[in-house]
Amino acid sequence: MGDFDCGAIDCGDCGDCDCGDCCDECFDCGDIDCGYCCVCFSDAISGKALLRILCGLVILAVLAAVVTLLVIALVPRRIGVSVEDAALARFALADKNATATALAYDISIAVAVHNGNWLMPAEHTAPFYTELLFDGARFARVGLATAGAVVRPRRREVYHATAAADSARVALGSAAVAEFTRESTAGVFQLELRALGEVRYRPHHKLHRLDAICRLELALSTATSPAMFRKVKCDVQKDHGGG
Numbered sequence: 001m002g003d004f005d006c007g008a009i010d011c012g013d014c015g016d017c018d019c020g021d022c023c024d025e026c027f028d029c030g031d032i033d034c035g036y037c038c039v040c041f042s043d044a045i046s047g048k049a050l051l052r053i054l055c056g057l058v059i060l061a062v063l064a065a066v067v068t069l070l071v072i073a074l075v076p077r078r079i080g081v082s083v084e085d086a087a088l089a090r091f092a093l094a095d096k097n098a099t100a101t102a103l104a105y106d107i108s109i110a111v112a113v114h115n116g117n118w119l120m121p122a123e124h125t126a127p128f129y130t131e132l133l134f135d136g137a138r139f140a141r142v143g144l145a146t147a148g149a150v151v152r153p154r155r156r157e158v159y160h161a162t163a164a165a166d167s168a169r170v171a172l173g174s175a176a177v178a179e180f181t182r183e184s185t186a187g188v189f190q191l192e193l194r195a196l197g198e199v200r201y202r203p204h205h206k207l208h209r210l211d212a213i214c215r216l217e218l219a220l221s222t223a224t225s226p227a228m229f230r231k232v233k234c235d236v237q238k239d240h241g242g243g
Contacts, residue, residue: 082111085108101172112158123151128144
């Protein structure tokens with residue numbers, strides 16, 4: 001019975017017969033041994049069950065893919081921040097006495113905001129600005145974008161700004177002044193740029209605080225001798241959400 005070819009038999013066409021204990025139902029197998037007919041019927045049932053299982057697995061795979069795509073598309077991803085360009089035309093101690101220190105500076109920056117979400121635009125719900133620090137002390141603050149500015153999905157916006165002062169008061173201690181003198185002699189300054197703001201991923205209403213820290217290494221740059229700058233990827237701080 002094991003070598004019997006069931007391919008030529010349509011078990012669905014069988015009528016009633018007495019197959020004994022071979023099958024739960026009887027089929028008219030004509031000149032074919034009833035046992036063979038029951039084997040072929042069992043094979044047909046097994047094939048149908050396998051097809052149903054395969055179809056079920058395909059449906060589950062499609063549903064899992066759809067859910068994954070919905071999660072990727074609808075669950076907000078944090079925006080990224082980078083400094084695309086920065087040039088330091090002036091950076092020097094303008095004044096120093098026993099109680100205060102002043103800096104003279106002239107710096108231009110280009111800060112990019114990257115929205116990696118597939119469908120959701122990122123809207124600035126508060127002014128987007130940057131602070132510039134030396135040795136932890138802020139010496140400049142400059143706006144980059146106003147509330148209501150939008151970064152489209154899968155796009156980036158680059159914001160350009162300049163900051164300059166002849167004598168800006170800065171809270172530098174003696175250690176920081178010594179470090180400034182050392183870096184000035186070396187010709188390269190270690191600065192920190194901090195990008196701050198608040199965004200919302202439409203259509204969601206939850207507000208997300210934006211706080212990115214960018215560590216810059218800048219040499220003095222002039223029109224005739226521009227300093228090279230390599231793009232800096234900023235460290236976006238973990239967002240705890242807003243209202």
